[in-house]
Amino acid sequence: MPDSQPQPQPPSNSSGSSGPSEPAALLLCGARLTDGRTVDVRLGGGRIEAVGTTGSLAPGPARTGVMRVDLTGYLLLPAPAEPHAHGDTALSAERPCPVSYTPEDVQRRATEAALLQLGHGATAVRSHVRVGDVQGLGALGAVLQARRSLRGLAELTTVAMPRLLTGAAGADGLAILRDAVKMGASVVGGCPDLDPDPTGYVETVLEVASEHGCPVDLHTDAADSARLSRLAAMAGGLRPGVTIGPCAGLARLPAEAASRVADQLAAAGVTVVCLPQGRCGGADRRGTAPVRLLRAAGVRVAAGSGALRDVSNPVGRGDPLEAAYLLASLHGLRPEDAYDAVCASARTVLGLPEVRVEAGFPAELLAVRGDHLAGALSLAYSRIVVHRGRVVARTSAVREYCNSAAAAELGLPRQGRGELS
Secondary structure, three states: OOOOOOOOOOOOOOOOOOOOOOOOOEEEEEEEOOOOOEEEEEEEOOEEEEEEEOOOOOOOOOOOOOEEEEOOOEEEEEOOOEEEEOOOOOOHHHOOOOOOOOHHHHHHHHHHHHHHHHHHOOOEEEEEEEEEOOOEOHHHHHHHHHHHHOOOOOEEEEEEEEOOOOHHHHHHHHHHHHHHHHHOOOEEEEOHHHOOOHHHHHHHHHHHHHHHOOOEEEEEOOOOHHHHHHHHHHHOOOOOOEEEEEOHHHHHOOHHHHHHHHHHHHHHOOEEEEOOOOOOOOHHHOOOOOHHHHHHHOOOEEEOOOOOOEOOEOOOOOOHHHHHHHHHHHHOOOHHHHHHHHOHHHHHHOOOOOOOOOOOOEOOEEEEEOOOHHHHOOOOOOEEEEEOOEEEEEEOOEEEOOOOHHHHHOOOOOOOEEEOO
16 A cells, blocks of 8 residues: 655745745635535635635636646645654664764754655644753754744744753753753753652743743653642643643543542643653553543643654654544544644644634645545545645555456456545
8 A cells, every 4th residue: 555755845936035935826626624515715825715615716806827726535624733743853763873963964854754744734843852961952953944944834843852950960951941942942841750850840941931931841751640730730820831741641640630630730721742652662651641531621632743763662654643543543532522632732732823724714724535534534645735825745645456356346447546545
């Protein structure tokens, strides 16, 4: 079952100017929506201009040469986002250890990983980047360079993650964290579980975030209800907000304790980013946050792909639809709620505006082969991705059947070819 690699299309301003030119008008024809309607959608200026019945939309006033894309047989969705990536280490498992943190290697891997995720539909990616230690600020600089090179194709934002922030050893980490924000990291975070004083680590991150008006994104898998309760209490009310994940430790707590923590996270307005694929690297790091418990408590739950072919996870697709599929398949979420976790909720984590297939909303769209959402979440292959009103990636796959009696009995064309959904 071959699946071709995504083929991102460069922005139309290939002349080397510093930013993308105004998007041309684009007419998406014959798309199916999740409510069953078949529509045409006109895009312009990076937004959805109009949605109408098939054949009802003109190109728009004073426009010629409008690009038309036939979406017959496709389901049109708001584009997903990736809230939990690791661009500095992505794709490093495919080369011998140790991981190279040279700027050239990090930039190449971060760019390639973002394009892979873009081909699956994620037009925005949040990448967690280690700062300090042997990396210094070099890895962050390389990911920021990847961000610049991806402009017009996808939005890549970075989270600065120092290892230590408390004690004598943490002084350097704090200085590096502040330098990282000045350098261009738009989110502060890290893993308090790795610091001898997890509470002090969180306090320092929140202080830096408050100083610079940055969001916070913290990693924790601790099965420690007291620690998670303190984190919720400390994070409550911070703006623009606090995200934690993957929170697999919550699933190892007794039901009553987990429910109490979930209520505290909801009251504090903390968002949880879970990793439905789970995590490699030891029994204490496996599993997934109790998604249904968190949602029942009123916690916003988003879902990400996590590590992508690195030392902690040598496999991975970087596919938001896979994450949504697992939420539906393993955690019992309705397909609509599962897709919300990788789309609307993920976009909220990234501070991005809401997207609907309605006039006036941003033209961030994903078209997948199929006619209903449950089918789309069954790892559909053929996809068309729209970012800022442009088609930026196309992926298609073709299945061939051999000339056999079995194919004939199934009513399939002999020596036939059919596009995979």
